[in-house]
Amino acid sequence: MKKLNFISIIIGLFIILSSFISIEHNSSDQDPKVAKGNEYAILLGNALKEKYHQDLIIQYLQKVDEGYSEELSFAFLANNPKLVKINEIGFSVDPKFTEMFVQSLDLNLKDINTFPILNKELSTKFDKGLAVLNSLSNEKLQIIFNYEDKKVDLSKGYYVCFASNSEVVYTSGFYFKPGEKDYKVIDKIDSEFVYQNPTFVIIPIDESDIQGNKIDVLKAFPDRLIQSIGGDMKVVNASLKTTTTSPQAVLLTQNIDHNLIPQEDIIYSSIPKIKVKGTSWIGTLGNKLKLDVWRGPIDEVASPTYNEDNGQITAPTLKYHTSYTEIRKKDCKNSNWVYVNWEFDPDWNMSENAQDFAMFSKHNLVGSASFTLKGTAGFKKEGTTIKPHFEASGSTSINVTVGGARFRAHKELPRRQVLSAIVGSAPTNQLYNWNGVNFNVKTIGIVDFFFTHYYTDL
Numbered sequence: 520m521k522k523l524n525f526i527s528i529i530i531g532l533f534i535i536l537s538s539f540i541s542i543e544h545n546s547s548d549q550d551p552k553v554a555k556g557n558e559y560a561i562l563l564g565n566a567l568k569e570k571y572h573q574d575l576i577i578q579y580l581q582k583v584d585e586g587y588s589e590e591l592s593f594a595f596l597a598n599n600p601k602l603v604k605i606n607e608i609g610f611s612v613d614p615k616f617t618e619m620f621v622q623s624l625d626l627n628l629k630d631i632n633t634f635p636i637l638n639k640e641l642s643t644k645f646d647k648g649l650a651v652l653n654s655l656s657n658e659k660l661q662i663i664f665n666y667e668d669k670k671v672d673l674s675k676g677y678y679v680c681f682a683s684n685s686e687v688v689y690t691s692g693f694y695f696k697p698g699e700k701d702y703k704v705i706d707k708i709d710s711e712f713v714y715q716n717p718t719f720v721i722i723p724i725d726e727s728d729i730q731g732n733k734i735d736v737l738k739a740f741p742d743r744l745i746q747s748i749g750g751d752m753k754v755v756n757a758s759l760k761t762t763t764t765s766p767q768a769v770l771l772t773q774n775i776d777h778n779l780i781p782q783e784d785i786i787y788s789s790i791p792k793i794k795v796k797g798t799s800w801i802g803t804l805g806n807k808l809k810l811d812v813w814r815g816p817i818d819e820v821a822s823p824t825y826n827e828d829n830g831q832i833t834a835p836t837l838k839y840h841t842s843y844t845e846i847r848k849k850d851c852k853n854s855n856w857v858y859v860n861w862e863f864d865p866d867w868n869m870s871e872n873a874q875d876f877a878m879f880s881k882h883n884l885v886g887s888a889s890f891t892l893k894g895t896a897g898f899k900k901e902g903t904t905i906k907p908h909f910e911a912s913g914s915t916s917i918n919v920t921v922g923g924a925r926f927r928a929h930k931e932l933p934r935r936q937v938l939s940a941i942v943g944s945a946p947t948n949q950l951y952n953w954n955g956v957n958f959n960v961k962t963i964g965i966v967d968f969f970f971t972h973y974y975t976d977l
Contacts (some may be wrong), residue, residue: 555636556681557691559655559721562634563662564679564695564702566623567719573673575616580664583607586740587849588669589806591662592724593655596620602656604728605752617652624648655721659729663720663806665713665849673697678718680708684883685722685805692718710803714852725807727845737844739793739857755860768973772956777938778909782869785975786938790861791953794967795851800880800927806848809881810966812841813919815892816864816874823870823898823905823912831913832905834870836894838919843881856951863970867934870907872897873914877929878964879921888926891916895933909935928964937961941972 566572576596581588583595583606594602595610598617603610625648631638637651644650671677680692689709693702713720727734731750738745746753768787780786801808817834825832842861850857864871873895879888893916899908911933940959944950949960951969958969 550683551636552683553681553690555640556683556721557693558634558637559651559660560679560681560693561702562624562627562637562651563719563721564677564693565627566620567673567677567679568695568697569619569623570674570697572616572620572623575613576662577664577669579610579612580662581669583610586742587847589664589847589849591664593652593660593662597652597656599653599656601730602659603730604661604724605730606728608730621646621648621652624651659724660721661724663713663722663804664718665720665806666717667714668717671717673717676717678705678708678712678716680705680718680720682720682722682804685725685802686883686885688803690804710798710801713804720804722804722806725845735843737842737859739844739846739850739859741850741855741857744858744860755858768975770956771938771941771972771974774941774943775938777869777935780869780938780974782907784977785973786867787865787973787975788863788867788937789971789973790859790863790968791971792856792951792969793846793859793861794854794856795846796854796965796967798848798851799965800925801848801851802882808846808848808851810842810844810846811879811881811921811924812844812861813877813879813890813892813921814839814841814863814874815877815894815917815919816867816871817894817896817915819868819870823896825900825905826913830900832896832898832900833913833915834894834896834898836875836892836915836917838892838917841876867972868907869909869934870897871934872909872911873931873933875929876932876963877919878927878966879924880927881921881924883923885923885925887920887922888924889918889920890926890929891918892929893931895931897934928966930961930963932961937970938972941970 580591584590592604592607595607595612598612628634628647641647641650674697676694676696678692678694680690682690689707692705692708694705695702726732727736733750736747744755795808815836815838818837821835823832823834844859846857875892877890877892893914895911895914897908898905898912940946942957943959947960950957951960960967960969
């Protein structure tokens with residue numbers, strides 16, 4: 520009996536010792552940025568226990584994030600116009616809210632044991648609440664609240680977490696309930712969790728949303744697009760025609776044999792809207808799909824090359840950057856059509872028999888991705904002369920590399936096939952009504968799209 524008690528004691532001591540070792544191991548392995556971010560999350564969670572703060576933050580989400588009510592920068596809450604997101608410019612926060620929010624942060628920071636990192640960093644600051652809000656602003660952090668029901672009763676509880684970037688598979692977080700002093704640690708918060716539970720995610724602002732950025736980007740929405748080139752922004756409504764065509768250009772609203780449109784005439788091809796089906800191309804806790812789009816036609820200016828051995832006639836393949844486009848995660852999740860107005864080819868000639876269409880998704884903390892674009896020429900040799908022809912005559916290729924990206928999908932687009940399926944559901948069994956015309960829908964990876972073609976008879 521004594522021997523059994525001794526063994527039980529030894530096992531018990533081992534379990535206790537193991538738990539301490541485990542706790543120490545997790546603590547020492549935690550990234551300092553994440554440890555500090557978790558203190559930010561606990562601070563925000565405590566502040567949100569006050570209904571006044573809950574109500575105002577939800578209101579501001581709805582006010583500044585048009586159509587989505589999901590994103591809000593801490594710079595906005597700090598009333599710092601120089602650091603607010605681009606879409607928040609011109610909006611203002613009630614100074615009373617900022618004052619009370621700062622007071623709440625300051626009061627909670629008095630718990631040195633819970634906030635050792637922030638207290639050490641802010642030890643020389645008189646108003647620590649204001650200092651921590653300024654830190655959140657200067658670090659360009661924001662709140663993302665993906666939960667659909669913005670009228671949710673947060674008195675029943677809510678979650679707060681910190682994500683150092685949009686690529687984390689999942690993060691830990693905290694559960695809070697107003698009226699209860701303590702919080703609970705939640706081991707796993709991922710992309711599905713934040714839609715199923717009211718969760719406030721503290722995460723860095725996307726670079727394209729920061730004032731003064733020089734990123735050329737299209738921000739695609741169901742009813743508009745925002746075009747930013749070199750930092751200059753322009754909003755385009757979906758109801759407006761934005762394609763640049765000659766006055767005599769005619770929109771093709773019937774299928775046509777590409778042999779009937781000779782080299783001399785002009786076919787202006789564009790993609791007005793796309794639909795992303797799902798979120799599999801998005802960083803786990805990211806709130807946008809960042810789509811980098813390329814095409815590979817042949818070089819029409821270069822002289823075609825005739826191969827005596829096999830009779831093939833080719834021309835070098837070029838790589839053209841079609842667009843860098845950002846689409847909100849909510850629109851991908853709901854498979855909404857969004858407005859992009861991509862110029863695919865301003866003059867898709869017969870000699871450009873087929874061209875590759877490729878898509879990459881951009882991400883933080885990933886390397887470069889490459890793909891080989893194939894361009895197919897359409898030429899025919901008549902005596903000593905090489906002329907454009909409706910049949911394919913040979914292919915070449917070129918490599919395209921995109922930094923900080925993953926290659927996703929590509930599709931070869933023959934001119935013959937595209938022009939023979941402008942409208943109607945065949946052969947893809949999909950169509951989309953755009954301005955009264957039932958355009959044929961094509962698919963590349965998880966992206967649906969359709970073409971519009973303007974024809975100019977010269």
